[in-house]
Amino acid sequence: xxxxxxxxxxGKRVWLIGASSGIGEACAQALIKAGAKVALSSRRIERLNxxxxxxxxxxxxxxxxxxxxxxxxKNSYQSILSAWGGIDLLLFxxxxxxxLRADNFDIDTAEQTIDANLLGPMRAVAIALPEMLKAHAGHxxxxxxxxxxxxxxxxxxxxxxxxAIINFCEILYYDLLPQGVxxxxxxxxxxxxxxxxxxxxxxxxxxxxxxxxxxxxxxxxKGEFDIHFPxxxxxxxxxxxxxxxxxxxxxxxxxxxx
Numbered sequence: 001x002x003x004x005x006x007x008x009x010x011g012k013r014v015w016l017i018g019a020s021s022g023i024g025e026a027c028a029q030a031l032i033k034a035g036a037k038v039a040l041s042s043r044r045i046e047r048l049n050x051x052x053x054x055x056x057x058x059x060x061x062x063x064x065x066x067x068x069x070x071x072x073x074k075n076s077y078q079s080i081l082s083a084w085g086g087i088d089l090l091l092f093x094x095x096x097x098x099x100l101r102a103d104n105f106d107i108d109t110a111e112q113t114i115d116a117n118l119l120g121p122m123r124a125v126a127i128a129l130p131e132m133l134k135a136h137a138g139h140x141x142x143x144x145x146x147x148x149x150x151x152x153x154x155x156x157x158x159x160x161x162x163x164a165i166i167n168f169c170e171i172l173y174y175d176l177l178p179q180g181v182x183x184x185x186x187x188x189x190x191x192x193x194x195x196x197x198x199x200x201x202x203x204x205x206x207x208x209x210x211x212x213x214x215x216x217x218x219x220x221x222k223g224e225f226d227i228h229f230p231x232x233x234x235x236x237x238x239x240x241x242x243x244x245x246x247x248x249x250x251x252x253x254x255x256x257x258x
Contacts, residue, residue: 003173003182005223006089006139010035013087015080017067017124018094020047023143023191026213027093032059034217039080039087041065042094067094067120068112077127089139089220090128092121100156110157117161122168129181136180141220142169143186146228149237150248162187173225184220187228188212189237 006012014031018024020042031038032055040048045064052060063079065072080087096116098109121142132138147155148162155162169185176183190206207230219227228234240248 001177003177003223003225004137004139004180005182005221007221008034009217009221012036012089013039013080013084014089014091015039015041015077015087015124015128016091016093017041017065017120018092018143019051020044022093023188023209023212023216024093025051026209027091027216029054030210030213030217035059037084039063039076039084041076067123068115070123073123073127081131086131086135087128087138089141090124091141091143091216091220092124093143094120095143095145097158099154100158101154102156105156113157114161114164117158118164118168121165125172132181133179138180139182139184139220140172140176141184141186141216141227143188143216144169146187146189146234146237148187150241152252169225182223183225184216185226186216186219187226187234188215189228189230189233 009031014036016024016028016031016038019028019040021044024042025047028038028040028051032051037059038055039061040051041063042048043064043066045062048062048064052062061080061083063076065076067073094116096113098113100106100109125140128140142165144165145158145162147159148166152159166185166187169183173183173185191212192206192208212229215229216227240251243251
């Protein structure tokens, strides 16, 4: 059994969470251009309004929210139901990244990271899933990271949050495939965004947010579960996962100059 893709985004109802910058902003621009109806959510309302202005009147809804606030998520979803009657795609892009190593580990930062990167998408899925199950249709797409494949430097909170997203998506796929609901696990490599601008090291295979958006929307169109890119880097990290730990750590120390 193969899960369904989206042959055309024209007229599709998309709730895009994390739309105000980076990958989310690029996805919003592409979806609006493709004729989708896009509910734009993030904390920065000014940027959302700018994006909404790109489309036709009524094509976009601006719904500012914080993904750690369950009430705001629920209220936003109710607004979408009132306006459109439901959604065809939940695209969760929002996330936070604070570089952390063992010598500067901060539990408050770790808790905030887990709350936004793991519990945030879980909250959104819990809200949107019941209607999708009733309809036996819909798409759930969550942006994780190749940092979730295995332990990498400076990701002492970020990496575990993204590793958990991989596990969450795998189980969602298993449970929802028989129900007609498609799941898309998105694992980008290094993408030029406000978050990665914090990095003080060379980022291999760095791509633009626009390139990332193209990869994401193409993967959803095709019905892919495992959407990872750029392939020349993500495939290398997938390969590292199967190596014995002594070899894995040797390669990381040799090639990750941090």
